[in-house]
Amino acid sequence: MSDNGAAGVGMSKATEGLLRAAGLAPEQVRRIIETALVEDLGPDLLDVTSVATIPATQTDTVDVVARADGVVAGLAVAAAVFEVADELTGGGRTVEVSVVAHDGDRVARGDVLATVTGPTRVLLTGERTALNLLSRMSGVATHTRAWADALAGSKAMVLDTRKTTPGLRMLEKYAVRAGGGTNKRMGLYDVAMIKDNHKYAAGGITAAYRRVREAFPDVPVQVEVDTLAEAVEAVEAGARFLLLDNMSPQLLTEVVAAVGDRAELEATGGLTLADAAEVGATGVDFLSVGALTHSSPILDIALDLRTE
Structure with missing residues (x-):
């Protein structure tokens, strides 16, 4: 150089x-x-x-x-x-x-x-x-590699979140990639993420999903769900990416079986490195880990x- x-x-x-x-x-x-x-x-x-x-x-x-x-x-x-x-x-x-x-x-x-x-x-x-x-x-890369290693043998990949250091998001998300992880959305502008508060304010998952689709037809939409019933509702509304929030490995397995290949599935909330392999074995596609960037x-x- x-x-x-x-x-x-x-x-x-x-x-x-x-x-x-x-x-x-x-x-x-x-x-x-x-x-x-x-x-x-x-x-x-x-x-x-x-x-x-x-x-x-x-x-x-x-x-x-x-x-x-x-x-x-x-x-x-x-x-x-x-x-x-x-x-x-x-x-x-x-x-x-x-x-x-x-x-x-x-x-x-x-x-x-x-x-x-x-x-x-x-x-x-x-x-x-x-x-x-x-x-x-x-x-960040070192921490991410530990998660990637823990998920080896499953199809699941570790994802980052928006819990980044202000001003350093671009660098920290690059470090996640260098460590063997993958990036989620960069910000509020490139992916619509319907979380619990959006669902409550809009009157439910289906209503919230439709509003986003009408307002931004070309923007990817992700929906946070807390139960098997909500997962099924979101997929039937058209969602193709679900955040499975604070679900047990047993419930994750049930959602994977019910949803099949109709949507990509992300386990999120309360995940630990010690549990990573068990969660990856449920069949989800991703584990999102805010700690990659906020606690490394x-x-x-x-x-x-x-x-x-």
Whole structure:
């Protein structure tokens, strides 16, 4: 990743290409990074410690190193942080990043994930923002992989939810994919989800479903149900994706038998990793787990300055 040609967003062409290949829009990633850097550097974009202690002309190399076993995600995002930091602080686009690992890889404590060479001030200025994003994304990927492993042998896949960190949804949902999971809706705009409050306000499942279909005929519709009877009603109304909320494995099995292949089925609510295999064995298509994004611990990753 050593091509330093400007790509229009403060990133090298190589970094921009990696982001696009991951399904991440470089312009949106740039906005996230810039917000984070300004939060750290203040309105004057100043790292007072680095400016005071390090000559502007000094260059060094740092290694991005795993401090724990896990699954890595967000290496191109971390690379972009250093490149954007270089631009914002007046550098000459001289940062070079070499990625050693790949997103989705299982890594072990001590593994070098990437190396970065450039102005030492830039490396240390971008360090915390790069590690915050990389560690967060890798933590989500690591947690997701545990669920994917638990579901191995069934057809079920683990889904994320909208319970994401404000401003980081795009990155966290990418990390879910890198960890072997799959994404649900990105927001309130791309999928209609009829939940309990919608059902009550509209006067029932059938009425709510029809209203959504009339208002947005091309938008996918998902319906949350709590009982076998509601599942059957939703399918008969036309729903082709059901959220089976807080159902026991026995009830999930009954719904699968009653609905057959007329709808995709998602188990949701109160799921734990210890129960994942049992729930997957009921025949549902998905398990949605808000904890993938709202409760994943970070993967400890550090930046080590080479001293030799």
